[in-house]
Amino acid sequence: RLRLAEAHKLEPARTRDGHAVEVAANLGDSAGAAKAMAQGAEGVGLLRTEFIFMAQPQAPDLATQEAEYRRVFDALDGRPLVARTLDVGGDKPLPYWPVPHEDNPFLGVRGIRLTLRRPQLMETQLRALLRASDGRPLRIMFPMVGGVDEWRQAREMTRLLAREIPQADLQLGIMVEVPSAVMLAPVLAREVDFFSIGTNDLTQYCLAIDRGHPTLSAQADGLHPAVLRMIDMTVRAAHAEGKWVGVCGELAGDPLAVPLLVGLGVDELSLSPGGIPEVKARVRELQYSTAVELAATALTLDGAAAVRALAERF
Numbered sequence: 001r002l003r004l005a006e007a008h009k010l011e012p013a014r015t016r017d018g019h020a021v022e023v024a025a026n027l028g029d030s031a032g033a034a035k036a037m038a039q040g041a042e043g044v045g046l047l048r049t050e051f052i053f054m055a056q057p058q059a060p061d062l063a064t065q066e067a068e069y070r071r072v073f074d075a076l077d078g079r080p081l082v083a084r085t086l087d088v089g090g091d092k093p094l095p096y097w098p099v100p101h102e103d104n105p106f107l108g109v110r111g112i113r114l115t116l117r118r119p120q121l122m123e124t125q126l127r128a129l130l131r132a133s134d135g136r137p138l139r140i141m142f143p144m145v146g147g148v149d150e151w152r153q154a155r156e157m158t159r160l161l162a163r164e165i166p167q168a169d170l171q172l173g174i175m176v177e178v179p180s181a182v183m184l185a186p187v188l189a190r191e192v193d194f195f196s197i198g199t200n201d202l203t204q205y206c207l208a209i210d211r212g213h214p215t216l217s218a219q220a221d222g223l224h225p226a227v228l229r230m231i232d233m234t235v236r237a238a239h240a241e242g243k244w245v246g247v248c249g250e251l252a253g254d255p256l257a258v259p260l261l262v263g264l265g266v267d268e269l270s271l272s273p274g275g276i277p278e279v280k281a282r283v284r285e286l287q288y289s290t291a292v293e294l295a296a297t298a299l300t301l302d303g304a305a306a307v308r309a310l311a312e313r314f
């Protein structure tokens with residue numbers, strides 16, 4: 001089975017009845033891009049750009065950032081790059097941006113909340129991404145967006161810069177990882193080009209369990225029906241407006257979750273490169289119509305254990 005997955009890793013992933021699912025890579029550096037493509041990635045579905053900001057004692061300048069993004073684009077050979085703007089703050093402070101103490105950093109100034117307060121930093125990053133693309137497909141997404149105001153501010157900033165640095169193929173979207181974004185998905189879907197569901201944070205905020213909690217984190221299971229219902233709502237809202245939806249949290253790389261995510265209608269799965277051949281193989285074993293039924297059943301269950309049991313029987 002593994003040999004089969006390996007042998008077909010460079011081919012697209014389609015279910016037996018022809019439903020295509022894009023499988024992309026999550027990257028936390030530029031050096032891994034070529035390797036991810038060799039594993040069969042059809043693009044980068046999440047570039048965690050924090051690595052550029054963590055690597056040095058001061059904020060990286062435009063040239064440094066542009067060079068890193070170019071390195072990724074060059075390895076992609078025309079495939080799309082979904083780059084997430086800087087997602088730090090709270091528990092992930094940067095030495096050169098002191099953040100006042102917060103009692104609940106996960107509920108504090110992090111992600112887009114931080115970068116909107118640092119427009120110069122945000123502009124430099126956006127400029128570097130736009131310059132590096134050189135006509136290649138660039139998708140920019142903003143982390144921790146909780147409502148339309150944050151999204152619109154980020155979009156306006158990007159649009160202004162894109163007028164200066166024209167783009168052949170640019171899409172703008174948001175990470176869906178805050179429950180308010182799920183509840184507002186029908187509104188947001190009218191304005192974004194895509195959604196990418198961050199199941200790590202979405203699970204944490206949906207279930208109110210710290211994703212790194214020493215004793216509770218095992219219960220922060222993305223297969224909890226409450227989380228699956230949120231994914232379902234997000235996909236429905238996006239598709240009603242003709243927009244695509246990815247999942248880029250850990251759940252996308254869980255072979256047990258793949259039939260459920262496909263059945264919920266997720267268009268793209270983005271995961272650690274090592275897991276790509278296996279996830280593509282899982283997709284190929286599926287009958288889309290059966291996966292849709294499986295997902296519908298999962299939504300009716302009462303807990304993560306029941307969903308896992310269902311997925312295992314499947």
Ligand code: PEP
Nearest residue numbers: 177198199200201248249
């Ligand atoms: C997520 O929250 O699911 C996600 C992909 O982002 P990160 O793990 O980097 O917070």
Ligand code: MG
Nearest residue numbers: 177198200201
């Ligand atoms: Mg996140």
